[in-house]
Amino acid sequence: SPTPDDPLFKHIDDHQHEYIQRLKDWVAIESDSSDPSKRDQVLHMMQVTKDYILQIGGTVEMAELGEQEYSSGKKLPLPPVILAEFGNDTNKPTVCFYGHMDVQPAKKADGWKTDPYVLEEKDGNLYGRGTSDDKGQILALLHAVESAKKFGLPVNVKLFIEGMEEVGSNGLEQLVEDKKDTFFSNVDYIVVTDTPWLSTKPGITYGARGNCYFFIEVEGARRDLHSGGFGGTVYEAMSDLVYLLGVLADVNGKILIPGIYDDVLPLNEQEKDLYKDLVFDLKDLKRDTGVNTFLHNTKEELLMHRWRFPSLSIHGIEGAFSGSGTKTVIPAKVIGKFSIRQVPNMNPSVVEKQVSDYLESKFAERKSPNKMKVSMVIGAQPWLANMSEPQYLAAQKAVKRVFNVDADMIRAGGTIPIAKNFEDVLGKGVMLLGVGGPDDAPHGQNEKISVYNYIEGTKLYASFLKELPSF
Numbered sequence: 001s002p003t004p005d006d007p008l009f010k011h012i013d014d015h016q017h018e019y020i021q022r023l024k025d026w027v028a029i030e031s032d033s034s035d036p037s038k039r040d041q042v043l044h045m046m047q048v049t050k051d052y053i054l055q056i057g058g059t060v061e062m063a064e065l066g067e068q069e070y071s072s073g074k075k076l077p078l079p080p081v082i083l084a085e086f087g088n089d090t091n092k093p094t095v096c097f098y099g100h101m102d103v104q105p106a107k108k109a110d111g112w113k114t115d116p117y118v119l120e121e122k123d124g125n126l127y128g129r130g131t132s133d134d135k136g137q138i139l140a141l142l143h144a145v146e147s148a149k150k151f152g153l154p155v156n157v158k159l160f161i162e163g164m165e166e167v168g169s170n171g172l173e174q175l176v177e178d179k180k181d182t183f184f185s186n187v188d189y190i191v192v193t194d195t196p197w198l199s200t201k202p203g204i205t206y207g208a209r210g211n212c213y214f215f216i217e218v219e220g221a222r223r224d225l226h227s228g229g230f231g232g233t234v235y236e237a238m239s240d241l242v243y244l245l246g247v248l249a250d251v252n253g254k255i256l257i258p259g260i261y262d263d264v265l266p267l268n269e270q271e272k273d274l275y276k277d278l279v280f281d282l283k284d285l286k287r288d289t290g291v292n293t294f295l296h297n298t299k300e301e302l303l304m305h306r307w308r309f310p311s312l313s314i315h316g317i318e319g320a321f322s323g324s325g326t327k328t329v330i331p332a333k334v335i336g337k338f339s340i341r342q343v344p345n346m347n348p349s350v351v352e353k354q355v356s357d358y359l360e361s362k363f364a365e366r367k368s369p370n371k372m373k374v375s376m377v378i379g380a381q382p383w384l385a386n387m388s389e390p391q392y393l394a395a396q397k398a399v400k401r402v403f404n405v406d407a408d409m410i411r412a413g414g415t416i417p418i419a420k421n422f423e424d425v426l427g428k429g430v431m432l433l434g435v436g437g438p439d440d441a442p443h444g445q446n447e448k449i450s451v452y453n454y455i456e457g458t459k460l461y462a463s464f465l466k467e468l469p470s471f
């Protein structure tokens with residue numbers, strides 16, 4: 001750190017073992033929002049977060065969101081959203097931070113080297129589900145607030161923390177609307193603490209892709225059938241589904257759905273310039289992922305296809321045999337899952353119609369008697385900000401102060417479903433200021449955050465709070 005004598009930074013360094021222990025305790029809570037059997041863990045996680053915010057001197061309201069209804073008719077409680085506040089001095093600016101306490105699914109059997117819910121420290125890294133996305137980043141922020149408070153908070157801080165981000169932020173847009181004239185009325189800036197840097201150099205994020213997530217359900221029989229008894233005699237649901245999944249994109253990743261690229265914001269020279277100085281090495285990405293050949297060969301092309309062009313990914317098939325071994329079965333009903341990351345100026349409802357029309361026409365062409373249904377289960381909008389707003393300038397100054405480098409100005413290939421709603425509903429500037437590393441493997445096996453990012457990231461948030469009033 002270039003300013004080791006700063007008492008605020010010293011306080012953070014002195015407490016790092018406690019910060020790591022708290023991350024360990026929080027990672028142990030299996031707050032997987034996609035698994036109905038773990039919903040009580042998500043609720044528990046929200047309570048633990050609330051208790052810690054109270055402990056460090058915040059006030060907290062838990063906003064209830066009601067119930068989540070599944071297509072089967074089953075209902076589950078939605079986790080409440082944390083609305084917290086530190087200070088309400090009308091002479092100070094107010095910044096509201098947003099993040100989430102739920103995580104993506106993880107099982108040791110997926111190929112983790114260690115139990116995903118037991119934090120392991122190894123070679124300067126902290127491994128475990130949620131260490132980077134997003135428990136570690138939220139904790140870096142909370143520790144920054146707790147530390148900065150000791151030296152006098154120069155801004156009012158609000159927190160808006162949810163438990164359903166990983167499945168599309170159910171009910172959150174309505175809550176933002178409901179709280180527009182109360183909780184959000186004095187908020188000047190929204191900062192999302194959930195995004196990785198592009199390299200080891202800190203990044204400030206001014207855009208994120210949206211996501212439209214689809215299910216294709218194909219049903220052929222009332223029960224799974226013996227492939228000896230029925231193979232060659234029935235139209236197989238799985239064959240229909242594999243065919244439909246196969247006509248979505250070509251081998252080069254080009255999406256084959258008519259009209260899908262029509263609304264993509266054209267690229268101009270000024271935008272191309274933004275990529276020139278970014279530090280990003282394809283060799284590092286190859287080493288990290290084990291992928292030898294990417295779809296694009298230059299830094300600019302690869303990043304543009306991560307950030308500013310749409311992409312289609314196939315995620316899985318529910319109901320299909322996926323175990324090891326050789327089950328000779330014809331699955332009766334299968335659900336294919338894929339999503340399209342969207343970019344400005346694409347619109348989820350237009351994408352929904354394009355996808356449904358295309359799949360229905362392809363299925364009709366095939367003349368299968370099976371039943372096929374397409375549904376869009378998440379429709380999150382893309383978001384792009386004006387990076388000359390004050391919160392960006394304060395974040396740049398904070399990066400310079402903690403790391404003594406100029407921040408990379410970057411975009412995210414992933415999605416923060418609520419980002420565009422914050423901007424549309426509240427009319428406030430949004431920024432993503434994350435402390436995740438480029439190789440943290442969020443959503444994947446062996447997710448981690450480095451101790452360096454976790455602790456220096458805490459200093460980054462604390463410095464940002466200090467810098468914000470000057471802009």
Ligand SMILES: NCC(=O)N[C@@H](Cc1c[nH]cn1)C(=O)O
Nearest residue numbers: 133165166167168194211414415
């Ligand atoms: N850390 C952000 C993140 O991972 N967000 C999810 C949100 C999402 C989008 N569609 C379903 N969930 C992401 O996958 O980008």
Ligand SMILES: [Zn+2]
Nearest residue numbers: 100133134194
């Ligand atoms: Zn996240």
Ligand SMILES: [Zn+2]
Nearest residue numbers: 133166442443
């Ligand atoms: Zn995530």
